[in-house]
Amino acid sequence: MKFLIFLGSVRNSTPPRPARLGERVTKACIQCFEQRYGEHQVExxxxxxxxxxxxxKPHFAYAQGKAPAHLNELAEKIQACDGFIMVSPEYNHAMSPALANLLNHFGSSLFSYKPSAIVTYSAGQWGGMRAAVGMRSFLSELGCLSVSAMIHVPKAQTVFAEDGVTQVGENQDTWFDYFGRTFNQLIWWGQATKQHRLEVDPHAMVGDFKTSPSQRNAP
Structure with a gap:
């Protein structure tokens, strides 16, 4: 299967020091996937x-064939993949606005009927867990329901180095075991939803809202 891992931080400056902790956490997630789940792809x-x-102006607001190439390419990747890993810092107890902005450029029909996993981090002791609470609702509205297990990395600057390898005093296997509970759930649900999408087209069965918001209205 193919999974997309979204790094939802664009804060590439100091402070904080070190800058952009999400890169470390994301690289660690990718290394865990490559080492333990090599039969699957992650991008x-x-x-x-x-x-x-x-x-x-979201991707779906452009006339057909008129959207910017980078949005078209990402839309194709979202539609073709089997699940998502969403990596976010915590700003004011909420998810990254950069991540929300990027995801909101695409209709929920591209994300729906696939699972997602939530990964949050922080320089402090809470690991972004308050942002994760809000991310559950956000991802459910996109239709890519998050698995129950989540990953939180407190004091990420002391856990992972710039290349995603664990710092001295931290055990990589222990961290990857922790990651694995979430990734195992993601893969299980990814396989189940992929198989069922092949048997039953969910968009045809449920019906996507395509023409008017009034389609959501009760009679």
């Missing part, structure tokens, strides 16, 4: 690589 989607206009 990094870095929000820093997607500079977006200040005037919000």
């Amino acid at each position: 990094l989607i870095d929000a820093l690589d997607y500079p977006l206009d200040t005037v919000f």
Whole structure:
């Protein structure tokens, strides 16, 4: 299967020191996947690589064939993958606005009927867990329900080095065992939903909202 790992931080400056802790956590997640789940693929989607206009215009708002190439390419990747890993810092007890902005550029039908995993981190002791609470609701609205196990990395600057390898005094196997509980759930649900999508087209069965918000209204 193919999973996309979204790094939802564009804060590439100091303070804080060291800058952009999410890169370390994301690299560690990728290393864990490659070492323990080598039969599956994982691809990094870095929000820093997607500079977006200040005037919000999502991918689905463009006329067919007129959307920017980088949005078209990402839309195709989202549609083709089997699940998502969402990596976010915590800002004011909420998920990264950069991550929310990037995800909101695409319709929920691209994400739906696939599982997701939540990974949060912080320089402090809570590991971004308060942001994770809000991320559950956000991801459920996209249709990529998050698995029950989550990953929180407190004091990420002392846990992982810049290359994602654990720092002296930290045990990589212990951390990867911790990651594994979440990733195992993600893979289990990914396999189940992929198989069922092959048997039953969920978009045809449920019906996507395509023409008007009034389609959501009760009679």
